[in-house]
Amino acid sequence: MGTQDESKNKNAWSKMDDADIRCAMEFAKGYISFLNTAKTERETADYIAAQAKQAGFKDFEAMGTIKPGDKFFMTKNNKVTALIIAGKEPPQKGFNLVVSHIDSPRLDLKAHPLYEADGMALLKTHYYGGIKKYQWVAIPLALHGVVVKKTGEIITVKLGEKEDELGFTITDLLPHLGKDQMDKKMSEAIKGEDLNILVGSRPLTDDEKEPIKRSVLNLLKEEYGIDEDDFVSAEIEAVPAFPAREIGFDRSMVGAYGQDDRVSAYASCRAILDCKAAERTSICLCADKEEIGSAGNTGLQSLIIENIVSQLLHKQNIPDYYTLRKCLESSYALSADVNAAVDPTYPQVFEKMNNSFLGHGVVLTKFTGSRGKYDSNDSNPEFVAKIRSLFDQNRIAWQVGELGKVDIGGGGTVAQYLARYGMEVIDCGVALLSMHSPFEISSKADLYMSYKAYKCFFELNS
Numbered sequence: 285m286g287t288q289d290e291s292k293n294k295n296a297w298s299k300m301d302d303a304d305i306r307c308a309m310e311f312a313k314g315y316i317s318f319l320n321t322a323k324t325e326r327e328t329a330d331y332i333a334a335q336a337k338q339a340g341f342k343d344f345e346a347m348g349t350i351k352p353g354d355k356f357f358m359t360k361n362n363k364v365t366a367l368i369i370a371g372k373e374p375p376q377k378g379f380n381l382v383v384s385h386i387d388s389p390r391l392d393l394k395a396h397p398l399y400e401a402d403g404m405a406l407l408k409t410h411y412y413g414g415i416k417k418y419q420w421v422a423i424p425l426a427l428h429g430v431v432v433k434k435t436g437e438i439i440t441v442k443l444g445e446k447e448d449e450l451g452f453t454i455t456d457l458l459p460h461l462g463k464d465q466m467d468k469k470m471s472e473a474i475k476g477e478d479l480n481i482l483v484g485s486r487p488l489t490d491d492e493k494e495p496i497k498r499s500v501l502n503l504l505k506e507e508y509g510i511d512e513d514d515f516v517s518a519e520i521e522a523v524p525a526f527p528a529r530e531i532g533f534d535r536s537m538v539g540a541y542g543q544d545d546r547v548s549a550y551a552s553c554r555a556i557l558d559c560k561a562a563e564r565t566s567i568c569l570c571a572d573k574e575e576i577g578s579a580g581n582t583g584l585q586s587l588i589i590e591n592i593v594s595q596l597l598h599k600q601n602i603p604d605y606y607t608l609r610k611c612l613e614s615s616y617a618l619s620a621d622v623n624a625a626v627d628p629t630y631p632q633v634f635e636k637m638n639n640s641f642l643g644h645g646v647v648l649t650k651f652t653g654s655r656g657k658y659d660s661n662d663s664n665p666e667f668v669a670k671i672r673s674l675f676d677q678n679r680i681a682w683q684v685g686e687l688g689k690v691d692i693g694g695g696g697t698v699a700q701y702l703a704r705y706g707m708e709v710i711d712c713g714v715a716l717l718s719m720h721s722p723f724e725i726s727s728k729a730d731l732y733m734s735y736k737a738y739k740c741f742f743e744l745n746s
């Protein structure tokens with residue numbers, strides 16, 4: 285929706301009354317605090333489970349038979365969470381699912397990360413997801429994650445977030461010596477093997493060999509109980525260290541790392557926490573590994589959805605395979621993920637009649653994919669009609685979206701991994717500026733509209 289000339293009357297803020305605007309500004313406060321608390325998939329899964337418990341959701345593992353109206357949560361590998369409200373209708377009528385992802389692009393430490401060179405200690409990384417590498421140098425970084433000892437003991441790492449705490453960074457070349465570097469293509473100027481994190485420079489021992497590395501290892505052992513070999517069984521992520529903040533003289537936007545896709549995770553979780561039991565069972569699922577193709581046993585290419593639904597049926601004493609298949613096939617899903625907002629500085633990659641704009645409401649994306657809709661789900665128009673009618677009835681500001689011009693690029697979401705069960709799926713989330721950068725921008729109006737959209741979707745009847 286919205287060419288440049290039309291953009292004025294499409295703005296979500298102008299459709300909101302004073303009460304809506306107050307709610308949107310208030311909603312964003314909670315969102316900013318969440319972004320500053322939970323920067324990784326594990327931290328987000330913990331945050332969601334804690335919020336759910338506080339709202340009276342029970343741990344699924346501890347539950348007996350499930351009855352309509354029961355509210356509960358499930359977790360998997362500390363990286364996936366599902367919040368569920370059991371509906372009144374039988375499962376074969378289908379469920380309403382909102383599925384987001386809580387992993388974001390970042391730099392992961394390698395198995396043998398630590399080395400010393402030229403009087404400094406550094407950590408080698410392997411980037412995760414689609415990043416522009418030059419954006420990750422010369423900014424403050426924090427290390428988040430876990431180290432699992434051979435005994436099974438888990439050491440949690442979260443270093444570099446507080447102002448008075450130690451921090452980390454990746455160095456870049458000074459412009460004076462950077463001529464050759466700057467003459468290169470942006471994609472080649474900084475290479476993957478150049479993303480080495482600076483972690484020490486002071487020798488504490490008189491070792492002749494690698495005194496700086498030795499001293500870092502001593503500190504790791506003394507302060508955290510980590511041995512060099514333990515990095516083999518660790519999951520440590522370097523993420524931008526700066527906090528989320530309001531952006532603009534009008535404070536209408538939020539700037540932060542990892543809004544793709546924690547913006548959808550936060551809005552959908554808040555929505556289900558505020559929902560009453562509906563006709564259909566509601567599932568708010570926050571998955572992992574979307575940024576690397578939904579791979580692995582915490583990504584949506586695995587059978588997470590099927591396993592969740594079969595566990596639900598098992599606790600309702602409906603063990604048959606047919607009901608499982610019928611339930612999945614009759615379900616509705618929103619693939620809750622972000623889209624690219626038109627950037628006024630780079631109009632050449634956007635098609636303004638069909639791309640989404642910051643602040644124009646939640647985005648309905650019928651299909652994603654690239655090079656002729658490859659690797660996408662293309663929603664059925666009957667379902668698109670149902671959703672746009674639902675949003676209009678609930679006074680939700682929404683717009684359509686498509687990722688840039690046809691031949692420029694593209695991208696995928698989890699929608700295709702939901703559609704394979706036969707359920708109806710459409711992509712629905714907010715539009716971001718600077719997506720996949722260390723500091724992504726969202727609109728508070730869009731954030732609030734996405735919350736309202738997910739909430740009425742959870743309550744949608746068949």
Ligand code: MN
Binds near residue numbers: 622
């Ligand atoms: Mn995403």
Ligand code: MN
Binds near residue numbers: 544575720
């Ligand atoms: Mn992404």
